Amino acid sequence: MSAPDYTLYLVTDDPKAYSSSIFDGVEAAIHGGATMVQYRASGGSGRYQYETALRLKERLSQLGIPLIVNDRLDLALAVDADGLHVGQNDLPVQVARRLLGKQRILGLSITDPRQLESVDYSIVDYLGAGPVFATATKTDAAPAMGLDTLSKITRQSKVPVVAIGGINLSNAKSVFDAGVHGLAVVSALSRSQDPQTTARRFRLATSS
Amino acid sequence: MSAPDYTLYLVTDDPKAYSSSIFDGVEAAIHGGATMVQYRASGGSGRYQYETALRLKERLSQLGIPLIVNDRLDLALAVDADGLHVGQNDLPVQVARRLLGKQRILGLSITDPRQLESVDYSIVDYLGAGPVFATATKTDAAPAMGLDTLSKITRQSKVPVVAIGGINLSNAKSVFDAGVHGLAVVSALSRSQDPQTTARRFRLATSS
Numbered sequence: 001m002s003a004p005d006y007t008l009y010l011v012t013d014d015p016k017a018y019s020s021s022i023f024d025g026v027e028a029a030i031h032g033g034a035t036m037v038q039y040r041a042s043g044g045s046g047r048y049q050y051e052t053a054l055r056l057k058e059r060l061s062q063l064g065i066p067l068i069v070n071d072r073l074d075l076a077l078a079v080d081a082d083g084l085h086v087g088q089n090d091l092p093v094q095v096a097r098r099l100l101g102k103q104r105i106l107g108l109s110i111t112d113p114r115q116l117e118s119v120d121y122s123i124v125d126y127l128g129a130g131p132v133f134a135t136a137t138k139t140d141a142a143p144a145m146g147l148d149t150l151s152k153i154t155r156q157s158k159v160p161v162v163a164i165g166g167i168n169l170s171n172a173k174s175v176f177d178a179g180v181h182g183l184a185v186v187s188a189l190s191r192s193q194d195p196q197t198t199a200r201r202f203r204l205a206t207s208s
Numbered sequence: 209m210s211a212p213d214y215t216l217y218l219v220t221d222d223p224k225a226y227s228s229s230i231f232d233g234v235e236a237a238i239h240g241g242a243t244m245v246q247y248r249a250s251g252g253s254g255r256y257q258y259e260t261a262l263r264l265k266e267r268l269s270q271l272g273i274p275l276i277v278n279d280r281l282d283l284a285l286a287v288d289a290d291g292l293h294v295g296q297n298d299l300p301v302q303v304a305r306r307l308l309g310k311q312r313i314l315g316l317s318i319t320d321p322r323q324l325e326s327v328d329y330s331i332v333d334y335l336g337a338g339p340v341f342a343t344a345t346k347t348d349a350a351p352a353m354g355l356d357t358l359s360k361i362t363r364q365s366k367v368p369v370v371a372i373g374g375i376n377l378s379n380a381k382s383v384f385d386a387g388v389h390g391l392a393v394v395s396a397l398s399r400s401q402d403p404q405t406t407a408r409r410f411r412l413a414t415s416s
Contacts, residue, residue: 046295046298047296047297047299050300073282073286074282074299077282078307087254089253089254089256090254091255091282095258
């Protein structure tokens with residue numbers, strides 16, 4: 001596929017966190033300007049997670065928005081997602097790339113600039129750098145890296161960098177100005193009462 | 209591959225449950241007569257689970273013993289396992305079969321005879337029926353079905369049935385006599401101080 005637009009990269013939250021449903025919440029954010037969606041499976045059975053991912057994929061396909069699945073390569077393959085995102089402690093990227101095929105997007109989390117040394121840019125399409133700020137969404141997150149470290153990563157990376165972790169409307173512009181290709185937003189979009197308006201404000205913050 | 213030997217089907221336990229290591233415990237059980245191994249990932253990171261499955265696969269390949277991965281199709285593909293086992297609430301078997309290919313073994317858990325009606329025998333190689341007895345290993349297990357219900361399932365199934373759940377040396381013969389092709393054993397093997405001797409006793413109990 002052509003290079004994806006990472007500008008406003010929505011990461012799904014616990015399905016119970018949405019004021020309506022995860023599907024309506026994601027769709028509203030897309031109407032407000034979210035450009036990509038990552039499904040982070042949490043809670044429920046494997047069947048439930050599969051069915052949720054499948055329904056997201058169907059909706060996003062109609063809207064022309066790529067769906068990335070977090071960590072779970074089986075779900076990514078099962079619903080024919082557009083890509084997979086893995087962390088430093090998930091499946092090795094070499095294994096993920098082999099099973100994903102060449103066409104799908106593969107993203108890798110970076111929590112420290114030293115991890116850049118081992119990145120194989122021939123198989124990784126983008127980096128997710130963070131957490132930039134402290135976050136309550138991910139209980140096993142690494143320490144916050146801050147904007148200076150984020151800038152260092154964006155300068156050194158040979159692929160697009162998406163920032164993640166504690167990003168909200170107040171800090172969105174400063175994060176974008178660190179040289180990232182996009183902002184990955186979890187709770188500020190998913191827990192918004194009005195995800196469409198919130199997404200639109202994120203887009204305004206990153207275009208001014 | 210040729211039809212597997214389901215006779216003594218070891219299911220791995222929490223790696224911390226082994227008196228030595230999961231690898232030594234599994235290998236000892238195989239030397240005692242275990243004929244198949246299912247890796248049930250539990251605890252640790254995705255990377256840890258992948259590395260554990262990979263090392264099991266390497267050891268089992270040398271011993272000519274099939275490795276089945278429980279639930280996690282991504283791990284099964286990543287380590288080129290011989291098969292996958294799914295439950296009623298995991299990925300649908302149709303999806304699992306599509307992604308596994310035709311050659312790998314695919315098993316499905318059955319907790320109630322009524323579930324037999326929806327089994328597609330053209331894509332499922334064996335059934336895991338249980339829990340036969342109450343078990344402490346799986347906290348989300350269905351109620352124990354008992355030997356009469358197990359017999360009903362073995363009579364109706366068109367593929368081999370492996371019994372699971374609370375199987376130990378005392379009840380092994382009565383379970384085998386219910387018409388199963390094999391006994392799936394978790395804690396009685398994995399938590400044994402001497403898995404080789406325990407496996408040998410299971411084999412004796414099912415051959416007399």
